[in-house]
Amino acid sequence: MHNSIQAQAxxxxxxxxxxxxxxKGKYALFLMALPFLALVFVFSYLPLYGWIYAFYNFxxxxxxxxxxxxxxxxxxxxxxxxxxxxxxxRVMRNTVAMSSLGIAASVLPVVFxxxxxxxxxxxxxxxxxxxxxxxxxxxxxxxxxxxxxxxxVDNGLVNQILIKLGFIDAGIxxxxxxxxxxxxxxLWDLWKGLGWGAILYMAAIAGIDQELYEAAxxxxxxxxxxxxxxxxxxxxxxxxxxxxxxxxxxxxxxLEQYFVFQNAINKDQIEVLDLYVYNVGLLGSNFSFATAVSxxxxxxxxxLLFFANSxxxxxxxxxxx
Amino acid sequence: MHKRLSAGxxxxxxxxxxxxxxxxLLCIFPFYYLxxxxxxxxxxxxxGLITFFxxxxxxxxxxxxxxxxxxxxxxxxxxGRTVIGTALTVGGAAFLGFLFTKQExxxxxxxxxxxxxxxxxxxxxxxxxxxxLNLNLTNNFLAYIxxxxxxxxxxxxxxTFVESLPAALQESAQIDGAGYWTIFTRIVFPLITPILxxxxxxxxxxQWNSFTDTLFLMTDQNLYTLQFVLYKYMNEASSLAAIVxxxxxxxxxxxxxxxxxxxxxxxxxxxxxxxxxxxxxxxQRFFVKGILIxxxxx
Numbered sequence: 011m012h013n014s015i016q017a018q019a020x021x022x023x024x025x026x027x028x029x030x031x032x033x034k035g036k037y038a039l040f041l042m043a044l045p046f047l048a049l050v051f052v053f054s055y056l057p058l059y060g061w062i063y064a065f066y067n068f069x070x071x072x073x074x075x076x077x078x079x080x081x082x083x084x085x086x087x088x089x090x091x092x093x094x095x096x097x098x099x100r101v102m103r104n105t106v107a108m109s110s111l112g113i114a115a116s117v118l119p120v121v122f123x124x125x126x127x128x129x130x131x132x133x134x135x136x137x138x139x140x141x142x143x144x145x146x147x148x149x150x151x152x153x154x155x156x157x158x159x160x161x162x163v164d165n166g167l168v169n170q171i172l173i174k175l176g177f178i179d180a181g182i183x184x185x186x187x188x189x190x191x192x193x194x195x196x197l198w199d200l201w202k203g204l205g206w207g208a209i210l211y212m213a214a215i216a217g218i219d220q221e222l223y224e225a226a227x228x229x230x231x232x233x234x235x236x237x238x239x240x241x242x243x244x245x246x247x248x249x250x251x252x253x254x255x256x257x258x259x260x261x262x263x264x265l266e267q268y269f270v271f272q273n274a275i276n277k278d279q280i281e282v283l284d285l286y287v288y289n290v291g292l293l294g295s296n297f298s299f300a301t302a303v304s305x306x307x308x309x310x311x312x313x314l315l316f317f318a319n320s321x322x323x324x325x326x327x328x329x330x331x
Numbered sequence: 332m333h334k335r336l337s338a339g340x341x342x343x344x345x346x347x348x349x350x351x352x353x354x355x356l357l358c359i360f361p362f363y364y365l366x367x368x369x370x371x372x373x374x375x376x377x378x379g380l381i382t383f384f385x386x387x388x389x390x391x392x393x394x395x396x397x398x399x400x401x402x403x404x405x406x407x408x409x410x411g412r413t414v415i416g417t418a419l420t421v422g423g424a425a426f427l428g429f430l431f432t433k434q435e436x437x438x439x440x441x442x443x444x445x446x447x448x449x450x451x452x453x454x455x456x457x458x459x460x461x462x463x464l465n466l467n468l469t470n471n472f473l474a475y476i477x478x479x480x481x482x483x484x485x486x487x488x489x490x491t492f493v494e495s496l497p498a499a500l501q502e503s504a505q506i507d508g509a510g511y512w513t514i515f516t517r518i519v520f521p522l523i524t525p526i527l528x529x530x531x532x533x534x535x536x537x538q539w540n541s542f543t544d545t546l547f548l549m550t551d552q553n554l555y556t557l558q559f560v561l562y563k564y565m566n567e568a569s570s571l572a573a574i575v576x577x578x579x580x581x582x583x584x585x586x587x588x589x590x591x592x593x594x595x596x597x598x599x600x601x602x603x604x605x606x607x608x609x610x611x612x613x614x615q616r617f618f619v620k621g622i623l624i625x626x627x628x629x
Contacts, residue, residue, distance in 0.1 A: 039436035039511065046427050046481050047442055052466070053478045054449040060458020070461060122354075125347055134348070140615050141355040144362070147607050149540035151562045155600040156361040158565060159368065165379030165593060167364065205358065233343065258451075266543055270562060284456075291457045292547065304455030315451060 064302040069295070084302035098303065100278060101286040104192070108282060109260045111196035116256060118200065119207030120249055124241055126208065127215045128233070139212070142205025153198060154270040161185055185271070191279035195267065210252070211245050218244040250326065254318040261311055283307055362604070368597040369393070377591035391588045392598040398575045401552055402560060402599070409557040412475040413538040420534040421527050423480040428489025429515050429523075443490075450483045460547055470551040475544060479537075485530045492526040493519060532614040539606060557603050564599050571595050 064085070067078040087094050122142075129135050145153070160167050161184040169181035184194075218240065226236045265284040272280050281289065283303070291300025319329050368376045372387035380386075397403055430436060431443050453459065460469075468474040496519070504514050545559040555563075564571060575590040 035433065035435045035511065036437045039430055039433050040438065040442070042511065043427060043430045043436070043442060046423060047445065049477065050446050050449060050481050053462075054453070057454035057458040057462040060454055060461050063458065063461065070464060126351060128343075129347060129351070130344070134351070138351045138355050140612075142358045143615065144611060145358055147536050147540075147611065148604055149542055149558050151542055151558050151565075152600060152604055155561065155565060155596060156365065159365060159593075159597060159600075160361060162379075165377060167379065167382065170379045170382065201357070204354070233340070269543075269546070288456060288547075292460060297457055297461070301455065301457045304457060308452060308455060312452065 061301060061305050063298050064305050066298060068298045068301075070297060080298075084299050085306070087299070088302065088306070094299075097286070101281050101283055104279060105261055105263060105282045107192045108195055108263055109256075111192060112199065112263070113253070113256055115196055115200050116207070116249075116253060119204055120211055120245065122204055123208040123211030123215060123245070124237055127212060127241075128237070139205065139209070143209065144205070145202045146206035148202075150266045150270050153202060153267075157185060157198065157271070186273050186275045188276050188279055191276045195271065195280065198271075199267065210248055214245040214248045215241055247326065251322070254322050257321075258315040258318040259311070260314055261307055362608070365597055365601055365604070368593065369601045373589055373591050373594040376597070377593040389588060392590070392594050393602070395575055395588075395590055396595060396598045396602070399564070399571055399595070399599075400574070401555065404553060405555045405557050405560040406602075408472070408554060409539060411472070412541075412556065413535050416476050416479050416538040417531055417535040419476060419480050420482055420485065421531050424482060424485035424489050424530055425520060425523060425527055426515060427481065428486045429493055429519050430511075431486065431490045432493045433511070446481065446483050446486060456547065463548055469548045470554060471548075472554060474548050475538070475541070475556075479534070482534070485534070488526055488530060489523060492523050496522055529617045532610070532617055535610075536607065536614075561599050561603050564595060 062074070065079060065081060066074060067080055068074065069077070088098055089095060126135055126138060129138075158166070161169070163169060163181040163183040163186075166181065166184070168184070169178070172178045173181065222240045223236055226240060231239070261283055263282050263284060265282070265288055268280050268282050268285045269288070272285065287300045287304045287307070290296050290303070294300075323329055367383075367385040368381050369392050370388050370390060371381045371385045372389070373392070375381055375386055427446075431439060433439070436442070454462075463469055463474060468477070500518055500522075501514055504518050509517070540558060541556070542558040542562065545554070545556050549555065549559075572590040572592050572595050575595070
């Protein structure tokens with residue numbers, strides 16, 4: 011396939027050379043972009059063909075031609091097979107719970123930015139910003155390593171301190187535990203993303219006309235009244251756009267964070283959709299069922315994207331995509 | 332002009348300083364704690380007795396973890412994908428972003444959207460995995476590089492940046508008979524280096540931190556990255572500690588320097604995070620600009 015494209019490419023450029031610049035440019039530009047477009051096609055569009063596996067009894071290595079065509083069996087089993095229905099419901103509950111906590115926590119970067127921009131010392135502001143943004147740039151594996159170091163049952167710092175202070179007699183196993191899993195994941199997410207999330211709001215606040223604050227001060231407005239009536243409305247548009255994007259990604263929470271924190275004990279609480287598809291599909295080798303689940307997931311998230319987009323059109327008068 | 336603060340203002344600022352100091356401390360402390368554990372007496376650190384200050388400082392852990400089989404190689408793989416991947420991502424975004432500013436391109440609007448919409452959907456990991464399998468990109472170093480060359484977000488950043496440049500620069504070169512390639516390399520490329528620096532940094536951090544692609548696609552140990560071996564070591568630290576104890580002759584070392592699961596975990600983590608800490612002070616000034624441009628257009 012690649013060879014034929016390249017061959018065509020050669021022919022067209024040669025033919026184009028005799029034409030005036032803007033006509034020649036028309037195809038020359040396209041041909042220059044073609045290798046990149048081909049990459050996008052191969053890595054982003056070609057996999058869509060793989061949705062066909064959801065309708066077969068597919069095993070990797072066995073050609074599709076000799077696999078059994080099973081129609082909608084895998085989709086039906088999500089709803090009719092009690093074990094699978096239970097599994098999918100459990101996974102959906104985890105997904106919805108963690109995404110909801112994420113949405114609830116999305117106001118914290120706003121609060122963070124508002125109060126940080128009230129600070130008078132520019133150096134302090136800058137230092138706080140630099141330090142709190144750092145966790146955004148480390149991988150989840152490293153976050154897990156931090157978690158292990160701080161919360162391990164035998165030699166973790168937190169347990170050592172709690173024991174020394176006499177609150178507990180033996181270490182608490184924070185990591186291999188099935189209590190508060192959703193909250194713990196949300197807190198790690200917050201630790202990693204709070205400072206980073208605040209950057210956009212800091213910029214939005216810096217863009218607010220300073221005269222508004224001076225006018226408010228002359229009118230005798232207190233600090234909190236200024237914040238409430240000037241700063242908050244000033245950053246609402248930014249918050250709203252980001253909120254819509256979060257809604258659009260409601261069921262795409264990714265799997266890296268949950269994968270590294272996953273263990274036998276917290277698995278029932280930590281498995282979100284993406285992780286479930288990985289566990290069932292790539293690890294459990296149930297390719298067809300996992301494809302069916304992720305297909306449904308894609309449809310729901312496209313639906314959510316359009317929902318968020320029309321919400322944006324209604325409220326802001328412009329679309330987000 | 333020195334204004335006197337009211338009592339309320341003073342209370343507000345005190346609370347504010349205190350809360351932000353605590354948040355900043357929570358963010359930075361794990362990095363500090365990791366570091367002091369790698370340089371302290373290994374016996375003490377494995378028993379959790381290092382709290383806020385290092386004790387009996389030594390640096391031998393950093394030499395000893397290199398005895399873990401495959402660790403050095405994983406470092407090379409990570410370095411390789413970061414350098415090559417970043418160079419190609421930056422080159423791809425720069426050239427493609429430039430091409431998409433050319434109104435006369437055949438089907439420009441369509442092809443631009445063709446790329447941008449891929450930000451909003453994906454087929455899911457199973458079809459993606461099977462595609463990679465069919466393309467022979469499992470257990471293949473190219474799987475780290477090729478899918479990263481075209482990144483829609485970076486293409487948007489470059490396109491926006493090029494459009495903000497004065498059009499006259501390119502037009503005059505065009506009149507002098509320069510082709511697109513000459514215009515790109517001689518005129519546009521030097522002017523867009525600020526945005527390319529931003530892209531290079533994001534891309535390099537992304538490549539260095541990438542973990543799931545190794546997890547999905549690679550079973551060959553020669554292609555493991557540092558992030559991936561760190562994840563493995565988290566679970567295998569005890570047996571690795573034994574291997575290192577044996578391979579470094581063990582006997583000559585006292586308990587303070589002997590490798591423990593804790594020393595293996597912390598030292599490897601420190602080595603993995605070190606490059607990020609090293610470049611962070613230089614690149615943090617870029618990212619505000621980067622995400623702001625992205626936020627406007629994204």
